[in-house]
Amino acid sequence: MLPDVTIPVSLAVLLEGFRSCFTAPSFRAFRALVVGMLAAGGRRTVCGMLVGAGLSALWPHDRAHRFFARAVWSADQVGLALARLVVDRLVPAGPLTVVVDDTLFHRAGRKVWAVGWFHDGSAKGDRQVGFGNNWVIVGLVVPVALLGRPVCLPVLARLVRKDTVSASRLWLAARALERLAAAFPGRQIHAVADAAYAGDELRTLPDTVTWTTRLRRDAALFAPAPPRTGRRGRPRLKGDRLPSLTQLAATAAFRPTTVTRYGRTETVHLAVIRCLWYGVFGPRPVTVVLVRDSERAATYDLALVTTDALAKAADLVARYAARWSIEVAIADAKQIFGVGEARNRLAAAVERTVPFGLTCQTLAFVWYLTAGHHDGDVADHRTRAPWHTSKTRPSTTDLAAKLRRVLITAQYRPTRPAHPTDAEIHTLRLAWATTDSALAA
Numbered sequence: 001m002l003p004d005v006t007i008p009v010s011l012a013v014l015l016e017g018f019r020s021c022f023t024a025p026s027f028r029a030f031r032a033l034v035v036g037m038l039a040a041g042g043r044r045t046v047c048g049m050l051v052g053a054g055l056s057a058l059w060p061h062d063r064a065h066r067f068f069a070r071a072v073w074s075a076d077q078v079g080l081a082l083a084r085l086v087v088d089r090l091v092p093a094g095p096l097t098v099v100v101d102d103t104l105f106h107r108a109g110r111k112v113w114a115v116g117w118f119h120d121g122s123a124k125g126d127r128q129v130g131f132g133n134n135w136v137i138v139g140l141v142v143p144v145a146l147l148g149r150p151v152c153l154p155v156l157a158r159l160v161r162k163d164t165v166s167a168s169r170l171w172l173a174a175r176a177l178e179r180l181a182a183a184f185p186g187r188q189i190h191a192v193a194d195a196a197y198a199g200d201e202l203r204t205l206p207d208t209v210t211w212t213t214r215l216r217r218d219a220a221l222f223a224p225a226p227p228r229t230g231r232r233g234r235p236r237l238k239g240d241r242l243p244s245l246t247q248l249a250a251t252a253a254f255r256p257t258t259v260t261r262y263g264r265t266e267t268v269h270l271a272v273i274r275c276l277w278y279g280v281f282g283p284r285p286v287t288v289v290l291v292r293d294s295e296r297a298a299t300y301d302l303a304l305v306t307t308d309a310l311a312k313a314a315d316l317v318a319r320y321a322a323r324w325s326i327e328v329a330i331a332d333a334k335q336i337f338g339v340g341e342a343r344n345r346l347a348a349a350v351e352r353t354v355p356f357g358l359t360c361q362t363l364a365f366v367w368y369l370t371a372g373h374h375d376g377d378v379a380d381h382r383t384r385a386p387w388h389t390s391k392t393r394p395s396t397t398d399l400a401a402k403l404r405r406v407l408i409t410a411q412y413r414p415t416r417p418a419h420p421t422d423a424e425i426h427t428l429r430l431a432w433a434t435t436d437s438a439l440a441a
Contacts, residue, residue: 005032005053008410010371011403014363017085021077029067032059037338037360038400039407044338044357054411068342068349068356075355079156080183082359083140086153087184089370090142095188097141097319098180099152099326100173100197102160105340105354107132113350114161133340134160135354136172138180139329141192141322146373148393149263152325153365154333154358156180159351174201181206190308192323198280198305210308212319215277215288217245219305222276224285238278248273249290249300256295259314261321269295270313277305289313329361332396337361368399377402 007015015031022030033049040052046064050056087096104120108131120130139152156179158172166172177191188208195214202211223239242248252271259268269292277286284307291302304320311319333339339357344350377394 004028005035005055006410007031007035008406011035011363011367011407014085014366014370018078018081021081022073023071026067026071026073029063029071030073033064033067033356034360034363035407035411037357038364039404039411040338044341046342046344046353048338048341065349068344068352069346070348073352075352076156076179078359079355080179082362083155083180083183086140086142086155086362086366087187089366090153091140095190096180096184097322098138098177098189098191099141099323100136100138100176100191100193101323101326101330102134102136102169102196103330104130105133105135105334106130107343109345112345113347114159116162118160133350133354134169136160136169136176137326137330137358138173138176139326141325144369146369146393147395150322150325151365152329153362154326154329155362157355157358159354168199168201170197170199170201173197174205177205177209181209190311190319192319194323198277200280200282202280203282203284210306210311211281212304212306212308212316214320215245215303215305217303219245219277220279221245221248221273221288222278224274224276225283237283238276242273242275245290245303246299248288249292250298252290254290254292254295257314259317261318262324268293268317269297270317271300272313281307285309287311287313287316289316291317333358333361336396336400337364364400364403367403368394372399372402372406 032053036049036053040048047061050064104118107115117129118134123130136158137154138156139154141150143150156176190210192212198213221242225236228235254269254271257270271290273288286305289304290300293301342353344353
């Protein structure tokens with residue numbers, strides 16, 4: 001049997017929840033590659049994961065490539081197991097808040113599976129497009145007092161494939177929400193997305209799922225259906241069409257309300273309208289919330305629409321503000337955890353590598369919040385970087401670096417403590433120095 005990687009108990013306990021998703025050999029590869037992804041000091045390519053796990057000289061590299069390209073496992077099953085882990089450890093009760101967004105991972109080469117030109121919000125210039133793989137990402141929002149902000153933990157990722165039904169990002173998001181609702185049948189799920197995620201695909205969502213999004217300016221709103229008249233014929237499904245949002249805002253009654261969003265508590269002015277957005281949700285009643293940041297504003301600054309008829313307007317504003325956490329999670333995935341750096345081409349490998357990287361990112365957060373945090377982490381950081389005088393809370397870089405140090409310590413623990421090899425000492429010092437430079441940046 002090939003040598004295995006040494007994993008600290010605090011992380012090994014979390015990984016046990018994924019054993020049912022793999023065969024025994026694939027589970028060994030999964031554990032090793034998770035460690036390699038989180039401990040790697042360089043690029044997180046497939047071979048880079050082997051280097052990070054300390055197995056590059058012990059395992060053939062095709063074993064790692066085979067795990068992504070040909071091994072029998074499902075990225076959706078792994079994502080649902082990850083969702084159960086997050087819910088059990090961090091959100092044991094109450095409704096679940098889920099955020100949805102999509103992003104582009106740049107790739108080169110037309111032989112890469114499902115590659116193409118997609119919208120890229122980070123691209124420079126007037127044409128915001130890029131070449132690569134486009135992914136719809138679904139994450140659970142967890143309010144973390146330790147970090148002082150809500151954190152999005154990605155659990156599911158779906159690849160956009162042109163010329164198929166999977167070309168619709170909204171269709172992919174709706175199917176992912178259906179899987180989550182089936183995995184948590186007794187929990188209410190509040191989904192939040194931006195204005196791009198609104199369409200008639202949302203009409204088939206389970207009753208336990210509500211949807212909150214930004215309302216388009218040209219949305220056609222209608223009054224609720226009038227009562228039946230008792231006459232023959234089909235009853236009306238909707239009432240008269242309402243005026244435009246600008247006209248509604250001019251006549252609506254705005255009330256000052258205290259809301260908490262983006263880490264601040266402030267007073268805004270809200271107006272609530274009960275109506276139908278028939279083109280998207282059909283006859284299902286919706287609530288429109290118009291937001292004015294200033295009382296003197298002539299119109300509105302933000303318009304939200306939701307199928308959650310029971311939520312307060314202030315809670316809906318805070319819920320939509322929490323959507324920003326997925327933007328932060330995507331940036332962390334690319335810049336800190338190296339998600340998307342693997343250069344796979346085959347269909348199965350392309351469809352698995354990004355979800356695998358996002359799984360590693362979420363595992364890092366769960367590990368830190370349940371086992372890795374120490375009260376002295378911030379003070380330790382300020383000792384190494386004393387110019388960060390305003391730092392009071394750990395950051396994503398802090399928790400990723402701490403987990404990496406724990407993994408390195410377990411990986412390079414010598415079997416003979418009095419006689420570590422020169423290679424082990426050199427690798428340990430190099431990795432520690434790389435971590436320190438990342439924290440100081």
